[in-house]
Amino acid sequence: MKNEELKKAAIIRAEGEAEAAKLIAEAVGRSGPGLIAIRKIEAAQEITELLAKNPNIMFVSEKSPNMLMIPATPGVPVPQ
Numbered sequence: 001m002k003n004e005e006l007k008k009a010a011i012i013r014a015e016g017e018a019e020a021a022k023l024i025a026e027a028v029g030r031s032g033p034g035l036i037a038i039r040k041i042e043a044a045q046e047i048t049e050l051l052a053k054n055p056n057i058m059f060v061s062e063k064s065p066n067m068l069m070i071p072a073t074p075g076v077p078v079p080q
Contacts (some may be wrong), residue, residue: 009046028035
């Protein structure tokens, strides 16, 4: 009985994901790439909020002097 319920739940979940993908594809078709850009921004905000709540994460500016400032490897370009 339990295996049958798990199988049914997996099918329902897959159908829901397929419907969601269809709706997203339709929305992108109507709105163009702007919708994807908005979704990326929303995802970045969610990730930032999660990271901000974690006391074990420290944000380090690449412009401020810190222990991570090691000499560049010869021949490897440094991002500006």
